[in-house]
Amino acid sequence: MLAWLSDVFWDERLWFPKGLGWKDLEDRDGRVYAKPADLWVVLPMALTLMVVRQIFERTLGIRLAALLGVKATKRLRAAPNPTLEAFYCKTTKYPTQSSVESLCKQTGYTQQQVQRWFRRRRNQDRPNLLKKFQEASWRFTFYLLxxxxxxxxxxxxxxxxxxxxxxxxxxxxxxxxxxYWYYMVELSFYASLLFSVASDVKRKDFKEQIIHHVATILLISFSWCVNYIRAGTLIMLLHDSADYLLESAKMFNYAGWRNTCNNIFILFAAVFIITRLVIFPFRILYCTIVYPLSMYPPFFCYYFFNALMIVLQCLQIFWAVLIIRMAVRFLTSNEKVEDARSDKEETDDSAGEEEEEEMKNGGVKKNGPVQNGHIPHNHNNSHHKME
Incomplete structure (x- = not known):
């Protein structure tokens, strides 16, 4: 069965135009060609990059953070309470009003104390500012390289x-x-991002990130196997041209350099729109769809490759909408650049104000379930700091 599946998967009629096959990519006369077996090197390279990342974040990342004045966020820890902890882990992190009243009876806490406990407990699970800076500094360094x-x-x-x-x-x-090295390093980097995405800072577009990483890995791997090397390197270069700008904007945002952050973000938005919404669809995608048809009839991998390209383009449109929304808000109101993908942290500094408001309203907000003094989370109306 496995042999049959292998034969079907590597069938030349799927991978090549009629009249061409794997024999055409065999090394000869001093000429070297890309081979699917070359991709096995990506796994150890990806694991190596994950180790290098940990070393980088704990050494250069921390030093750079200290240089820019970024410090770990100090948070008050929630007092140990088995009843509240069980509810937090097994039921919900955001208890409703009726749940708060029930928990008060079980623990002997007041409503304010229960709400404060859940706020502090949620903050314990959120990555602190230093971790966010370390991740951004690693991605900035590697994207730039x-x-x-x-x-x-x-x-x-x-x-x-x-x-x-x-x-x-x-x-x-x-x-x-x-x-060869451009491909292997790029592919290994995206593989390492996919392996570590579960432990990285969570954002609202978590699922889109997964889809993006998988589509990118498939696209790079596939283009390697069918020798779309030239098209692949152009696509990678185009995408690498904007990503390091976003990560540098995040770094300056965490450091509190507001003007520098905003200026870099506007530059990033311009580069992103030009490369992802203009050059990519109207030049690169056009060339991968139209030009090959003048050389050979369409075949399975021609459709598959361009389908992945279209998926990538749809994701880029999704992110472009978020980026344009943030850029317009900044340009029209001169506000601090915010990232609609990120959840606002419930800081200890705002806790006192929230508790005062809770006291005025009898311990809870008037509208909806109790979410630590916040209006229930709304993806469409939330304004959050860039992460």
């Missing part, structure tokens, strides 16, 4: 300037050492 490395690998290549050249000689395109 990827962009510089990709630019160095492509700056002298004719298909960077004339996109039609990316298909000349396909699929018999020689693999260059710079292309």
């Amino acid at each position: 990827l962009f510089v490395g990709g630019l160095a690998a492509l700056i002298d290549k004719p298909w960077l300037y004339n996109l039609e050249d990316m298909w000349k000689g396909f699929p018999v395109l020689t693999l260059l050492p710079s292309q």
Whole structure:
């Protein structure tokens, strides 16, 4: 059964146009070609990057944070209480008014004390400012290195300037050492992000991040297997051109450098829109859909590759809407740049004000379930700090 599945999966009719096959990509006459077996190196490289990341965040990340004045958030811990802890872990982190009253009877706490306990307990599970800065500094460093490395690998290549050249000689395109390492490092980095996404800072677009990482890994891996190397390097370079700007904006936001953060974010928004909503769909995607048809009839992997490209483009439109919304709000009101993907932290500084409001209203807010003194979370109306 496994042998049959392997034969079906690697059937040349799926991977290549008619008349071409795996034999055309065998090394000969000093010419080296990309092979599916090369991708196995990604697993140890991804695991290595995860180790390097931990070392980076605990050394250079902390030093950079100290240099910019970023410190770990000090939070009051919730007092140990088995009843409240069981409710928090097994039922909900945001108890309703009736639940608060029931918990008061079980614990002997007042409503204010129960609400304060849940606020502090939720804050214990939230990553502190230093952790957010460390993650952003790692991604900034690696995205910048990827962009510089990709630019160095492509700056002298004719298909960077004339996109039609990316298909000349396909699929018999020689693999260059710079292309090999660009691909392996890029793919390993996204694999490491996928492996660590569960332990990273959670955002509202968690599911979209998973889809993005999976689609990106599939896209890069697939383009490698069918020797879409030239198209793949262009796509990676295009995406790397904006990501490091966003991570640097986050770093300055955590450091409290408001003007620097806002200016970098506006620059990021401009680069993102130009590269992801203009160049990618109207140049790159056009070339991957239209140009190949002038050379060979469409086949399965042609459709599969472009389907992944369209999924990627849909995600980019989703993020562009969030980015444009934040940029417009900033430009029209000169507010601090915020990220609609992030949950606002219930800080200890605001706790006193919330408790005073709770006392005025008899211990709870007037509207809806008790959520630590906050109006129930609404994805459409929340305004949150950039994470």
